[in-house]
Amino acid sequence: MSQEMNAAVFKAAHDVRVERVPVPTVREAGDAVVRIAAAGICGSDLWGYRGIEPVEAGQVLGHEWLGVVEDVGTAVETLRPGDLVLAPFWSLDGTCPACQRGQSTLCDRGGAWGFGIDVGGGQAQAIRVPFPDATLIRLPKGMNLDVAMLQRLVALTDVMPTGHHAALCAGVEKDSTVLVVGDGAVGLCAVLAARRLGAGRVLIVGRHEERLRVAVEFGADVTLRDDDDAFEGVREHAGGGADAVLECVGTKDALDLAVRCVRSGGGIGYVGMPTMNPTLSVSQLFERSISFRGGFTPAREYIPDLLSDVLDGSLDPSPIFSHQVDLAHVADGYRLMDERTAIKVLVLPDWLPTTRPG
Amino acid sequence: MSQEMNAAVFKAAHDVRVERVPVPTVREAGDAVVRIAAAGICGSDLWGYRGIEPVEAGQVLGHEWLGVVEDVGTAVETLRPGDLVLAPFWSLDGTCPACQRGQSTLCDRGGAWGFGIDVGGGQAQAIRVPFPDATLIRLPKGMNLDVAMLQRLVALTDVMPTGHHAALCAGVEKDSTVLVVGDGAVGLCAVLAARRLGAGRVLIVGRHEERLRVAVEFGADVTLRDDDDAFEGVREHAGGGADAVLECVGTKDALDLAVRCVRSGGGIGYVGMPTMNPTLSVSQLFERSISFRGGFTPAREYIPDLLSDVLDGSLDPSPIFSHQVDLAHVADGYRLMDERTAIKVLVLPDWLPTTRPG
Numbered sequence: 001m002s003q004e005m006n007a008a009v010f011k012a013a014h015d016v017r018v019e020r021v022p023v024p025t026v027r028e029a030g031d032a033v034v035r036i037a038a039a040g041i042c043g044s045d046l047w048g049y050r051g052i053e054p055v056e057a058g059q060v061l062g063h064e065w066l067g068v069v070e071d072v073g074t075a076v077e078t079l080r081p082g083d084l085v086l087a088p089f090w091s092l093d094g095t096c097p098a099c100q101r102g103q104s105t106l107c108d109r110g111g112a113w114g115f116g117i118d119v120g121g122g123q124a125q126a127i128r129v130p131f132p133d134a135t136l137i138r139l140p141k142g143m144n145l146d147v148a149m150l151q152r153l154v155a156l157t158d159v160m161p162t163g164h165h166a167a168l169c170a171g172v173e174k175d176s177t178v179l180v181v182g183d184g185a186v187g188l189c190a191v192l193a194a195r196r197l198g199a200g201r202v203l204i205v206g207r208h209e210e211r212l213r214v215a216v217e218f219g220a221d222v223t224l225r226d227d228d229d230a231f232e233g234v235r236e237h238a239g240g241g242a243d244a245v246l247e248c249v250g251t252k253d254a255l256d257l258a259v260r261c262v263r264s265g266g267g268i269g270y271v272g273m274p275t276m277n278p279t280l281s282v283s284q285l286f287e288r289s290i291s292f293r294g295g296f297t298p299a300r301e302y303i304p305d306l307l308s309d310v311l312d313g314s315l316d317p318s319p320i321f322s323h324q325v326d327l328a329h330v331a332d333g334y335r336l337m338d339e340r341t342a343i344k345v346l347v348l349p350d351w352l353p354t355t356r357p358g
Numbered sequence: 359m360s361q362e363m364n365a366a367v368f369k370a371a372h373d374v375r376v377e378r379v380p381v382p383t384v385r386e387a388g389d390a391v392v393r394i395a396a397a398g399i400c401g402s403d404l405w406g407y408r409g410i411e412p413v414e415a416g417q418v419l420g421h422e423w424l425g426v427v428e429d430v431g432t433a434v435e436t437l438r439p440g441d442l443v444l445a446p447f448w449s450l451d452g453t454c455p456a457c458q459r460g461q462s463t464l465c466d467r468g469g470a471w472g473f474g475i476d477v478g479g480g481q482a483q484a485i486r487v488p489f490p491d492a493t494l495i496r497l498p499k500g501m502n503l504d505v506a507m508l509q510r511l512v513a514l515t516d517v518m519p520t521g522h523h524a525a526l527c528a529g530v531e532k533d534s535t536v537l538v539v540g541d542g543a544v545g546l547c548a549v550l551a552a553r554r555l556g557a558g559r560v561l562i563v564g565r566h567e568e569r570l571r572v573a574v575e576f577g578a579d580v581t582l583r584d585d586d587d588a589f590e591g592v593r594e595h596a597g598g599g600a601d602a603v604l605e606c607v608g609t610k611d612a613l614d615l616a617v618r619c620v621r622s623g624g625g626i627g628y629v630g631m632p633t634m635n636p637t638l639s640v641s642q643l644f645e646r647s648i649s650f651r652g653g654f655t656p657a658r659e660y661i662p663d664l665l666s667d668v669l670d671g672s673l674d675p676s677p678i679f680s681h682q683v684d685l686a687h688v689a690d691g692y693r694l695m696d697e698r699t700a701i702k703v704l705v706l707p708d709w710l711p712t713t714r715p716g
Contacts, residue, residue: 098622098623101623103622103623103647105647106622106623106646106647169649250640250644255640264456264461264464265456265459265461265464265653270640270643270644273644274640274641274644277639277640277641278639278640278641279637279638279639279640280637280638280640281635281636281637282608282613282628282632282635282636282637282638283632283635283636285628285650285652285653286608286628286631286632286652286653286654287653287654288464288653289461289463289464289652289653289654290653291527291649291650291651291652292643292649292650292651293649293650293651294643294644294647294649295623295643295644295645295646295647295648296644296645296647
């Protein structure tokens with residue numbers, strides 16, 4: 001009989017429960033099994049939670065996680081039990097043409113954790129990893145895994161690389177005037193990313209005072225409320241528009257605001273997951289020569305550099321985590337996110353990450 | 359009494375006539391007056407001709423031209439009467455923030471020739487140039503201006519840089535698989551541009567056998583008819599889609615084809631002027647991480663390099679000119695373009711360009 005563990009299981013909209021499921025095992029020679037040290041609840045987890053995106057009942061949730069390698073198959077080359085590893089939100093084989101081009105989120109054999117009934121989720125005590133050599137990033141041995149560090153590291157699995165992707169796609173460079181649309185965890189990380197790339201002036205449009213306070217802590221110069229005056233505010237603080245707009249929401253309203261607020265010849269980095277099939281007017285883009293780049297973040301490619309900055313103390317996205325729950329109480333975490341009480345929730349499994357499980 | 363000259367004047371839809379208008383003169387100290395050596399009729403001239411875009415009656419037409427400097431104001435620094443000069447389709451002041459960023463078609467004080475009643479057109483015997491030092495490119499003294507060379511040079515004013523812009527915006531690089539959508543003069547130049555940037559395989563979708571023959575002459579490997587099977591053809595010849603799609607039409611159908619035919623993670627360069635306000639689905643772009651860049655071509659920035667290749671014989675866009683008319687018969691040129699009998703028409707004024715007018 002297989003061993004069992006705790007995992008956050010999707011039952012139905014607004015119904016996530018911790019259930020006992022089989023502990024994953026090495027199935028293929030190239031697999032690893034990782035015991036989870038910490039996971040995050042992501043804004044995109046809410047689409048399924050709210051019934052907007054279909055999720056199969058029984059799915060183990062969670063695509064943001066790190067942990068300790070528990071077991072490896074015979075074909076795994078670079079990892080050994082006991083290694084502390086961080087996963088990008090998307091697995092990758094490392095060998096396909098997309099991976100070779102550095103576009104790992106287009107890998108045919110990879111996919112987001114927790115999407116697809118046979119793909120493990122990180123809001124659990126352990127997870128099976130199909131391409132560990134290509135996918136996982138090894139962390140330094142013996143590092144101090146206090147909660148703040150776990151928060152920083154979980155931020156590196158998805159939202160921080162996504163903010164960075166928005167900044168790169170929008171063309172942020174030294175002294176750019178940057179507008180971030182959206183004050184969710186990705187938008188806040190986009191502020192950090194823009195600052196890190198040398199932006200001269202950073203504006204953010206959002207809806208939540210608490211989040212906009214974090215944006216200021218992260219280096220935003222101007223915070224604007226997402227209302228009819230946001231456009232006027234951008235004009236006031238960024239003249240003819242922002243050089244780079246980092247669109248971190250994905251609704252039609254947010255995209256329209258991005259197009260209005262980018263200067264002629266500027267760039268929009270689009271990383272907000274499109275909601276309700278928004279469209280763009282090509283004429284509007286054309287007449288002001290606006291570039292529009294983005295999509296799924298190739299997090300695997302960005303993590304090593306971002307990790308290096310986290311480890312040397314120059315990058316700290318931990319303030320995006322406003323709440324923390326034990327895995328047993330993960331449903332509370334979803335509820336706090338859904339109510340927008342929490343910016344982001346850290347999920348800790350019910351064991352100490354610095355102790356190798358026996 | 360002012361002197362008069364011949365010019366192509368817009369009267370009404372489908373009614374372009376050669377009329378006598380005042381010869382332009384130096385009005386500001388920074389002006390030059392250029393006697394036209396050759397001009398082109400552009401696909402975009404047809405929008406006004408067909409009544410799709412409003413054009414004011416009395417407008418002198420034409421944004422593609424080269425000629426000989428006839429007179430300069432006292433503030434003109436780099437040009438002297440007798441200099442042979444080529445104009446990008448858009449004038450520019452060279453000093454504004456957009457010009458400093460290399461985005462001259464966003465220059466506030468510049469604009470396209472022949473758009474605006476006070477802005478001269480090139481389908482005339484002479485033209486006033488407001489910012490000649492910044493705008494005009496001087497050609498070598500004593501160069502042989504036979505018709506083929508005039509064709510190459512007029513191509514450099516707009517359609518060849520626009521094809522090049524499409525290729526750069528789409529991200530064409532060495533060995534890229536490229537799809538050009540549209541077999542107009544810009545699409546054909548886009549084939550040349552893709553080849554020039556080292557594309558590995560070039561496909562083109564078009565509607566006209568004669569134009570597709572020119573595409574093959576320019577280096578296209580595969581020509582596809584723009585019908586229901588075009589997508590299947592691209593799949594057959596470019597596997598999972600083209601790395602780079604150069605969208606040179608601007609209709610909803612052409613844009614949709616571009617999105618369908620680009621590979622995941624690929625780029626679309628959009629230079630076709632949008633017709634009938636087409637829209638794009640952000641979800642479609644997002645789920646395949648497609649980048650979308652383009653707009654008005656900063657031709658001034660591209661012309662020196664392209665000119666250098668024309669002068670050394672490695673670039674020859676002249677085959678896009680299928681017909682030639684004297685200025686007196688410019689209305690025939692419009693008719694030939696409108697009927698799609700001509701790919702592109704060269705307009706020669708009624709004087710010899712190698713002779714300085716007295």
